Amino acid sequence: NSRTYGIEFAIATDANYNNNAVWLLRKIRNDEFFIEHFHSGRYLLSDGGVVRNSRGDEIGWTRAPQIHLTDANYYTRAVWKKVDIGGGNYYIEHKYSGRYLFAAGSNIWGKDASGYYGNEKVVGSDANYYGYAAWKIVPANPPRYI
Secondary structure (H helix, E strand, O other): OOOOOOOEEOEEOOOOHHHOOOEEEEEEEOOEEEEEEOOOOOEEEOOOOOOOOOOOOOOOOOOOOEOEEEOOOHHHOOOEEEEEEEOOEEEEEEOOOOOEEEEOOOOOOOOOOOOOOOOEEEEEEOOOHHHOOEEEOOOOOOOOOO
16 A cells, blocks of 8 residues: 655646546535546645745746645645636636646647647646646536545
8 A cells, every 4th residue: 555645747738648637626514625637546745935925936837846735634725715816717726835837838728639648747836937837627518526
């Protein structure tokens, strides 16, 4: 029974290859939740420092900590919350640090899938640079219940 704290990292991809882009928002309490991978059961975890009161001080996302995939809620670092920014869009904010779930890379809306997962990192950013911290939450179609 081995425990793994963040050996693997999250990447942003241009399609739902093999249904691997399916995530569950597993409610903990009120507005707090785990982001759990549908197939592996792993959580998204952020281990960066607190930035809630210093948005934009890091001047970009290139040095932001990468988001880990982990098997447990180590140090309560796998807890997230949604921040409604209107138009069906949200920031996914890390409960402890205030960092935003942030997917760098080029815009893929309306483009054909590339055929491979890619290597664009998902990080915990201190601000919404170029709109890359804004997310749409799309229900599974058809809905899946566990």
